[in-house]
Amino acid sequence: MPDTPFAPVILGNEPGSFPHSVLAERHPAIIGQVRDAFPYGPGQHRALDELLRSCTEGTIEPLPADAPDRDRWHGWGLAGHTGRPWFDAPWLWSESYFYRRLLDAVGWFGPGPWQGVDPFRPFKRAELDAPETDEELAALDGLRDLPEQERAKALLHGSLWGNRADLGFRLSAAGAEAREASPGLVADDSDVLWSLLPPDETGTLVLVADNAGRELVPDLLLIAHLLAGGRTARAVLHVKPYPYYVSDATTADVVDALRRLRTAGGAAAEHARVLWSAMADGRLAVRAHPFSCAPLPYADMPDDLRAEFAAATLTIVKGDLNYRRLVGDRRWPPTTPFRRTTAYFPGPVAALRTLKSDVITGLSAATEAALVAAGEQSWRTSGTHALIQADPSGQVHPE
Numbered sequence: 270m271p272d273t274p275f276a277p278v279i280l281g282n283e284p285g286s287f288p289h290s291v292l293a294e295r296h297p298a299i300i301g302q303v304r305d306a307f308p309y310g311p312g313q314h315r316a317l318d319e320l321l322r323s324c325t326e327g328t329i330e331p332l333p334a335d336a337p338d339r340d341r342w343h344g345w346g347l348a349g350h351t352g353r354p355w356f357d358a359p360w361l362w363s364e365s366y367f368y369r370r371l372l373d374a375v376g377w378f379g380p381g382p383w384q385g386v387d388p389f390r391p392f393k394r395a396e397l398d399a400p401e402t403d404e405e406l407a408a409l410d411g412l413r414d415l416p417e418q419e420r421a422k423a424l425l426h427g428s429l430w431g432n433r434a435d436l437g438f439r440l441s442a443a444g445a446e447a448r449e450a451s452p453g454l455v456a457d458d459s460d461v462l463w464s465l466l467p468p469d470e471t472g473t474l475v476l477v478a479d480n481a482g483r484e485l486v487p488d489l490l491l492i493a494h495l496l497a498g499g500r501t502a503r504a505v506l507h508v509k510p511y512p513y514y515v516s517d518a519t520t521a522d523v524v525d526a527l528r529r530l531r532t533a534g535g536a537a538a539e540h541a542r543v544l545w546s547a548m549a550d551g552r553l554a555v556r557a558h559p560f561s562c563a564p565l566p567y568a569d570m571p572d573d574l575r576a577e578f579a580a581a582t583l584t585i586v587k588g589d590l591n592y593r594r595l596v597g598d599r600r601w602p603p604t605t606p607f608r609r610t611t612a613y614f615p616g617p618v619a620a621l622r623t624l625k626s627d628v629i630t631g632l633s634a635a636t637e638a639a640l641v642a643a644g645e646q647s648w649r650t651s652g653t654h655a656l657i658q659a660d661p662s663g664q665v666h667p668e
């Protein structure tokens with residue numbers, strides 16, 4: 270990353286730290302949940318046992334010789350990490366590789382009858398079918414009579430706070446959903462964000478999605494509103510090419526969410542109609558780029574993705590993991606300007622994120638001091654705080 274003073278990359282090897290707990294506790298818990306959710310055969314159970322052993326007390330092992338994405342993972346640094354304990358690699362790298370190996374263990378990549386069976390689907394479906402989703406969709410009817418600006422703000426905040434609905438997060442943060450959200454945002458550049466989406470019926474919005482279910486639904490509602498109101502002419506929704514971080518959205522999850530909206534009736538169904546016809550005529554497209562599951566920051570994105578972001582009027586990046594990848598998974602001093610960490614990004618970019626890991630940039634000194642005084646360090650990881658940050662320039666910023 271150009272001209273940034275060095276903030277150390279986050280590793281998972283500090284006992285007591287949040288990243289360490291994810292590797293040592295969350296990943297084994299996820300293996301247990303997936304194992305319980307499916308009637309897997311002996312081969313899959315053996316592979317899950319082996320993954321559990323490897324990720325807790327073993328070392329990073331190579332991909333099978335016939336893995337379809339072996340070369341890609343080599344390009345992403347696999348050879349350099351092979352043989353090292355999972356805890357000593359960059360945390361982002363170890364986590365991403367864990368999900369890749371979990372899919373191997375359950376037969377996702379095939380060949381065989383389990384090819385393409387999403388091990389997280391039951392959890393994602395349960396959330397989409399939950400009564401809370403009905404309530405959230407019914408509440409949409411109440412927005413109809415609001416002035417456009419207020420409706421837009423409500424939908425933006427719906428998409429933002431939808432990011433609390435993260436299934437991996439809930440496995441290790443008991444009661445996270447029930448805890449009160451902080452009323453204020455730790456950073457709020459929403460004026461800049463709206464200025465990048467004028468209602469002139471031009472431009473392309475890219476939304477880099479995070480979780481399926483109760484995050485993806487409000488993301489889709491926001492997109493529908495922006496398309497219908499002419500704040501963008503086109504939208505591109507980036508999802509994951511394979512199941513990842515438990516609840517991350519894939520194309521199948523987009524289909525489930527759209528069908529859920531369509532059958533909900535009321536304003537939700539009206540939004541579904543907008544989205545459905547925008548998909549049909551190409552104003553809304555879904556992309557599943559391989560780099561969306563890469564264990565690397567966006568600063569290392571390939572040229573085709575760079576060109577896509579460069580051509581967008583605005584890219585909105587959702588969620589905690591995407592934030593880590595956007596600014597770099599580093600121990601930034603919290604007052605490091607957001608725009609300094611995104612200077613490499615090829616177009617205007619905004620982040621909508623609830624805080625669920627240690628990385629943070631762009632706080633004022635007063636905000637940081639107040640957070641530390643009020644909540645020790647838990648504000649960073651508890652999901653009770655959120656931010657809207659924007660960098661409108663898409664250019665390298667002079668210091």
Ligand SMILES: O=P(O)(O)OC[C@@]1(O)O[C@H](CO)[C@@H](O)[C@@H]1O
Pocket residue numbers: 291364432435437438479480514587588589590591593625626
């Ligand atoms: O990206 P999301 O869904 O908002 O959050 C992902 C997350 O739950 O997973 C990572 C730890 O495994 C952290 O980045 C964060 O806690």
